[in-house]
Amino acid sequence: MINFFANMFGYLLNFFYNILNNYGLAIIIFSIALKIILLPISIKQQQTMKKTSKVQAQMKELQDKYKSNPEKLNQEMMSLYKKEKVSPFSGCISAIIQIILLFSVFYLVRNPLTHMKKVDQELINTYKDELNEEGLLNSAYPEISIIKERGSKDEAVNLNMEFLGIDLSSVPTQDAQNFKTWIIPVLYVISSVVSIRITNKIQTNTKERDTKKPVELDENGNPKEAPIDPMTQTNKMMTWFMPVMSVSIAMVAPLGLALYWFMNNLLMIAERLILDKVLNKEEAEDA
Numbered sequence: 001m002i003n004f005f006a007n008m009f010g011y012l013l014n015f016f017y018n019i020l021n022n023y024g025l026a027i028i029i030f031s032i033a034l035k036i037i038l039l040p041i042s043i044k045q046q047q048t049m050k051k052t053s054k055v056q057a058q059m060k061e062l063q064d065k066y067k068s069n070p071e072k073l074n075q076e077m078m079s080l081y082k083k084e085k086v087s088p089f090s091g092c093i094s095a096i097i098q099i100i101l102l103f104s105v106f107y108l109v110r111n112p113l114t115h116m117k118k119v120d121q122e123l124i125n126t127y128k129d130e131l132n133e134e135g136l137l138n139s140a141y142p143e144i145s146i147i148k149e150r151g152s153k154d155e156a157v158n159l160n161m162e163f164l165g166i167d168l169s170s171v172p173t174q175d176a177q178n179f180k181t182w183i184i185p186v187l188y189v190i191s192s193v194v195s196i197r198i199t200n201k202i203q204t205n206t207k208e209r210d211t212k213k214p215v216e217l218d219e220n221g222n223p224k225e226a227p228i229d230p231m232t233q234t235n236k237m238m239t240w241f242m243p244v245m246s247v248s249i250a251m252v253a254p255l256g257l258a259l260y261w262f263m264n265n266l267l268m269i270a271e272r273l274i275l276d277k278v279l280n281k282e283e284a285e286d287a
Contacts, residue, residue: 002100002107005100005101005104006105006108006111006115009030009034009104009105009108010108010114010115010116010117010118012030012033013026013027013108013116014026014117014118016029016030017116017159022160022162023112023159023160023161023168023256024161024162024164024166024168024256025163027256027259027263028259030260031263031267032267034101034264035264035268035271038097039271042271042275043275045094046272046275046276046279049202050279051084051085055080055081055084058080059080062076062080102245102246105260106253109253109256109260110141110143110144110253110254110257112143112144112147112159112256113147113157114143116159117156119157123157124142124143124146124157127146127149128142131149136149138174141171141254144169144254147161148169163259165180166180166181166183166184166255167180167181167255168256169254170254170255171252171254171255172250172252172255172258173251184255184258184259184262185247185250185255188246188258188261191265191266192247192265194265194269195265195272198273202276
């Protein structure tokens with residue numbers, strides 16, 4: 001399945017590359033296009049997040065009322081989900097989509113000749129063997145090695161990976177002495193922290209409006225004594241897990257991947273702020 005999506009994304013990325021003739025610019029436009037394509041899912045996800053925040057007070061009441069009767073508590077929780085039209089599995093679906101995207105784009109950036117340029121596999125294998133004999137093959141990213149070592153001689157395996165003076169084929173952990181390789185990963189980490197804080201702020205503001213009183217926050221900026229339910233736990237876990245996982249991969253992957261994730265974070269921040277404003281306006285009009 002991952003290879004399938006990597007190939008599909010590869011057609012889109014290659015389309016932009018053929019227009020712009022720059023790998024970095026193509027990734028930026030690709031990020032915007034993918035975000036637009038997935039906008040309906042993002043809208044649904046943010047609506048679900050708001051609904052989840054709304055039922056927190058009711059969830060707390062149910063937990064206090066049925067704390068000695070777990071079976072009855074589960075029944076009442078499911079009834080509440082049904083009444084408010086909130087699925088307890090929505091967080092899992094969102095997590096699955098994020099994981100598929102994460103690994104699909106990783107596969108795409110790791111093997112751009114296969115998934116993006118659709119280069120014949122025999123030619124790729126020939127160059128692999130040659131570079132291996134010459135001691136120039138990076139076993140983790142063989143196609144990146146082919147682009148670096150044979151791209152100037154063979155247009156079929158050539159990609160313009162220079163972006164604002166940064167070589168997007170570089171891997172931070174393999175080129176640690178070059179400070180330029182750390183610029184994009186650092187920006188990605190900063191944008192991840194900002195994105196998490198904005199998400200927590202939106203959830204807190206929603207709960208404050210629904211409960212009509214300020215929500216106490218812990219030292220991490222999260223609501224204190226939040227009711228515990230599977231959907232809330234899943235969403236909270238994914239809020240931190242995905243960025244941490246992505247940063248770990250970005251340190252050992254070509255910079256093209258970190259650039260995509262950085263752009264995705266910037267777009268996500270803008271998307272959440274805009275959607276929060278729009279959805280709040282719709283709620284006010286319906287009230």
